[in-house]
Amino acid sequence: MKFHVEARNIVKRFGPTTALHHAGIQIAAGETHALVGRNGAGKSTLVSILTGLQRPDAGEVTFAGERAPSLADRDAWRRRVACVYQKPTIIPALTVAENLFLNRQGRFVKWRELRARARDLLNTYEVDVDAEAPAGDLGVEQRQLVEIARALSFGATFIILDEPTARLDGPAIERLFTRMRALREQGVTMMYISHHLDEVYEICQRVTVFRDARHVTTRQVYGLPHDELVTAMTGEATAAYQAGEHTIGEKTVLQASGLSLRGRYTRVDLAVRAGEVVGLAGSAGSGKIGLAETLAGLRKADSGTVTVNGRRPRQGDVPAFLAAGLGVVPEDRHHEGFVPFLSVGENGTMPIMRKLGRYGLVSPGRRRTRTETLIRDLDIKTDGPEQPVGDLSGGNAQKVVFARALVDDPSALVVMNPTAGVDVKSKQALLGAVEDAAGRGAGVVLVSDELDDLRICDRVLVMFHGRVVKDVPRGWTDHELVAVMEGIQE
Numbered sequence: 001m002k003f004h005v006e007a008r009n010i011v012k013r014f015g016p017t018t019a020l021h022h023a024g025i026q027i028a029a030g031e032t033h034a035l036v037g038r039n040g041a042g043k044s045t046l047v048s049i050l051t052g053l054q055r056p057d058a059g060e061v062t063f064a065g066e067r068a069p070s071l072a073d074r075d076a077w078r079r080r081v082a083c084v085y086q087k088p089t090i091i092p093a094l095t096v097a098e099n100l101f102l103n104r105q106g107r108f109v110k111w112r113e114l115r116a117r118a119r120d121l122l123n124t125y126e127v128d129v130d131a132e133a134p135a136g137d138l139g140v141e142q143r144q145l146v147e148i149a150r151a152l153s154f155g156a157t158f159i160i161l162d163e164p165t166a167r168l169d170g171p172a173i174e175r176l177f178t179r180m181r182a183l184r185e186q187g188v189t190m191m192y193i194s195h196h197l198d199e200v201y202e203i204c205q206r207v208t209v210f211r212d213a214r215h216v217t218t219r220q221v222y223g224l225p226h227d228e229l230v231t232a233m234t235g236e237a238t239a240a241y242q243a244g245e246h247t248i249g250e251k252t253v254l255q256a257s258g259l260s261l262r263g264r265y266t267r268v269d270l271a272v273r274a275g276e277v278v279g280l281a282g283s284a285g286s287g288k289i290g291l292a293e294t295l296a297g298l299r300k301a302d303s304g305t306v307t308v309n310g311r312r313p314r315q316g317d318v319p320a321f322l323a324a325g326l327g328v329v330p331e332d333r334h335h336e337g338f339v340p341f342l343s344v345g346e347n348g349t350m351p352i353m354r355k356l357g358r359y360g361l362v363s364p365g366r367r368r369t370r371t372e373t374l375i376r377d378l379d380i381k382t383d384g385p386e387q388p389v390g391d392l393s394g395g396n397a398q399k400v401v402f403a404r405a406l407v408d409d410p411s412a413l414v415v416m417n418p419t420a421g422v423d424v425k426s427k428q429a430l431l432g433a434v435e436d437a438a439g440r441g442a443g444v445v446l447v448s449d450e451l452d453d454l455r456i457c458d459r460v461l462v463m464f465h466g467r468v469v470k471d472v473p474r475g476w477t478d479h480e481l482v483a484v485m486e487g488i489q490e
Helices: 043-050 074-080 096-100 111-124 142-152 171-183 197-203 226-235 289-297 318-323 335-336 345-346 350-355 366-376 393-407 426-440 480-486
Strands: 002-015 015-029 030-034 058-063 082-084 160-161 189-193 206-211 212-218 254-261 265-273 277-281 303-308 326-329 412-416 443-446 459-464 467-472
Touching: 002 043, 002 189, 015 030, 015 043, 015 058, 015 189, 015 206, 030 043, 030 197, 043 160, 043 189, 082 142, 082 480, 096 111, 096 142, 111 142, 142 160, 142 171, 171 189, 171 197, 189 197, 197 226, 206 467, 212 226, 226 480, 254 412, 265 289, 265 443, 265 467, 277 289, 277 426, 289 412, 289 443, 318 326, 326 335, 326 393, 345 350, 345 393, 345 459, 366 393, 366 426, 366 467, 393 412, 393 426, 412 426, 426 443, 459 480, 467 480
Parallel strands: 015 212, 030 189, 030 206, 082 160, 160 189, 277 443, 277 459, 326 412, 412 443
Antiparallel strands: 002 015, 002 058, 206 212, 254 265, 254 303, 459 467
């Protein structure tokens, strides 16, 4: 088999972390080749190496048998490979034509010629977009097709598509696949990265699996049993870890009815009872974060209702949700979770400042006493209540975010990716805080990309393309849950 792209024995380290360990991939000319693996498998690092953004510590990359150019020769890389990322890179304020030939117009721009070249390029790849339209007016699907056309205009015949369907609906995905099949017939080679294994079976000829920074297997897609592919991604199926049983009450403390948000999720219903921990799982484009942010008051749905303790706070109004008895641990702790130059005490007690004094004044003594309790309960490693949160480690900063969520003893809690970027000991403490809250009677929605986080849940709602497709009870294995998350088993 003649290979268009080869990466052999690639090693890449970032400090003590090995991102790729003698991993590689071989992509045949004219094929659409899938690269799959769980988060942290090494996929993104390989993409950065195949596109010339990173130099491997060891190993070799070749295109059509020739060694990859030096990292400094960006034009040579563009002639060999292009990547269409999940997040668009076009500039909204410029027209489609200007985006297609950005930095290639010449010293003096000939606008009529530029627009004509753009129309020819769009026609060549059957992209039905007005070359003179502002790029900011395009839909997600149109922007992706424009990016594909721009990538091909450099002369590259190898394209990496990184989660291209994450923000597309069903008909748009089918149209994208139609374009991909047409490009393949024109001789374009593609590497397709996706968390949706059903798409791999529909559009790809071969698939390579990475796990724990290593190449696990490369197989023909046709005839490959779904279970074998999932097992390659997760390792041998193991018995599920059994977290402590929770005492679940009769009262519903958090409820969603008919929630829909365009481009995020559709017609979602859920109910969380007192003392229950409900997980939300799914890939990056599943809609789980958008749903969690709506449940937390951070985002407003297009339709549907959210009820907290029998009350319906105004959606998108975080103070109203907090007043109704909800605590929130947001996904991005650095921008939404804390104010770095404020102290541990100021951050941790922010929701209850009105209770720490009179006439708009906060009693330093009351705040300090309450903060010391939070520091002790969550084992926050700090010099004291007055230390700025920005000076803490990632794990301890996240504990402060938890402290703020728990300080007013909420009856409902929404927690998003609580253990991202923290060490093992901090993970145990943070998940323990979730279980403690449930033990006190709080109903919890826990959203996480980490399967280990979800093991404390009484059940896990799996989302796929914006819909809840399965309610998985406690006792699942990695293999079982991943199969549903990847869309190959319902």
